[in-house]
Amino acid sequence: MTQSIKPILRALSGETLQTPPIWMMRQAGRYLPEYMATRAEAGDFLSLCYNSDLATEVTLQPIRRYAFDAAIVFADILLVPQALGAKLWFVTGEGPRLSTITSMDDLGKLGSVDDIHETLAPIYQTIRNLSEALPKETALIGFAGSPWTVATYMIAGRGTPDQGPAHMLMRENTPVFDALIERITDATILYLSEQIKAGAEIVKLFDSWAGSLNGEAFDRYSIAPHVKIVTALKAQFPDVKIIGFPRGASEKYIDFVDQVAVDCIAVDNGTNSVWAAENLQPKMCVQGNLDPSLLVTGGEKLIAETKRVVDTFKNGPHIFNLGHGITPDASPENVSRMIEAIRG
Numbered sequence: 001m002t003q004s005i006k007p008i009l010r011a012l013s014g015e016t017l018q019t020p021p022i023w024m025m026r027q028a029g030r031y032l033p034e035y036m037a038t039r040a041e042a043g044d045f046l047s048l049c050y051n052s053d054l055a056t057e058v059t060l061q062p063i064r065r066y067a068f069d070a071a072i073v074f075a076d077i078l079l080v081p082q083a084l085g086a087k088l089w090f091v092t093g094e095g096p097r098l099s100t101i102t103s104m105d106d107l108g109k110l111g112s113v114d115d116i117h118e119t120l121a122p123i124y125q126t127i128r129n130l131s132e133a134l135p136k137e138t139a140l141i142g143f144a145g146s147p148w149t150v151a152t153y154m155i156a157g158r159g160t161p162d163q164g165p166a167h168m169l170m171r172e173n174t175p176v177f178d179a180l181i182e183r184i185t186d187a188t189i190l191y192l193s194e195q196i197k198a199g200a201e202i203v204k205l206f207d208s209w210a211g212s213l214n215g216e217a218f219d220r221y222s223i224a225p226h227v228k229i230v231t232a233l234k235a236q237f238p239d240v241k242i243i244g245f246p247r248g249a250s251e252k253y254i255d256f257v258d259q260v261a262v263d264c265i266a267v268d269n270g271t272n273s274v275w276a277a278e279n280l281q282p283k284m285c286v287q288g289n290l291d292p293s294l295l296v297t298g299g300e301k302l303i304a305e306t307k308r309v310v311d312t313f314k315n316g317p318h319i320f321n322l323g324h325g326i327t328p329d330a331s332p333e334n335v336s337r338m339i340e341a342i343r344g
């Protein structure tokens, strides 16, 4: 019976497997020549996200090449702001740009959370396509950005090194900041619910900038919105598995796993894996945490570190992954070597 359950779902249910299941953050991306070809066919990144056939294709590319244990639907965390009515575009070589939210007036111009599905419908279609197309042992992951991380982009209108504009709004206009967090939280619940109905078996919340929230702000703007989202999803879909990723939270990772009822905690590469095995893994499945730069440099160090991560987490439920996304300069051959070191 257990044989028929996908390996990654077994790990997410708390089973310790002999060989950890594997996937990689940003596994569909610019390090793959086949991705670059499909993106060129789509025209640009956002057109690719909203073209269900081509998004299905790029999601499947790393599965064909590497037989990962999970596929993650090709989309972006910034599609939710766009669905809420923010303007979104990508500047080549620089990153995302959005219209900014800094006042109640700006917030008032956004649409209602109930209207997001019109924009996001192609993502649900990509998920339905993937449910049909994936090998039977491969699980399907849906995702969204966590409210704080999404808010940092909506407030600044771009990525920022220290999330300064978001911290400033939090301090100087708390009612607007709180209302924005609530709007994103509610939209995220609706978005992930539709992804699950379309066939996502696992959903991941990316709080990529959680590390810049300190003390009470971490509780209020990372933990509390996660609790609201996870509680709502589990009430509606008791079987769905949820992965949390409060990147950079350091010792606050403990507060996160104690308070948010996720099934798995994704550990960034700044976190000591021995510490994570001792302090987090007894409570739930751990995902992580190879340094993605090793896939650029390769060599003996890549093999040694890969084996060290596997060894450190071998006594509990573990999903092998990177500590952050794979970068465009990574080598596809190094990914094969990493997998060979894990699967033998």
Ligand code: CP3
Pocket (backbone or CB within 6 Å): 024, 025, 026, 027, 028, 029, 030, 039, 045, 072, 073, 074, 075, 076, 077, 078, 094, 095, 096, 143, 159, 206, 208, 325
């Ligand atoms: O993991 C996957 O393969 C699924 C797709 C996925 C993308 N973005 C595609 C993408 C996922 C899960 C994301 C998450 C995401 N997007 C995060 C959270 C994870 C993290 O990396 O911290 C964030 C912060 C974003 C926002 C975003 N999207 C930025 C800042 C950028 C520009 C920087 C960059 O890496 O290019 C993007 C663009 C983006 N999202 C690309 C891809 C494949 C590159 C677009 C291209 O093809 O040029």
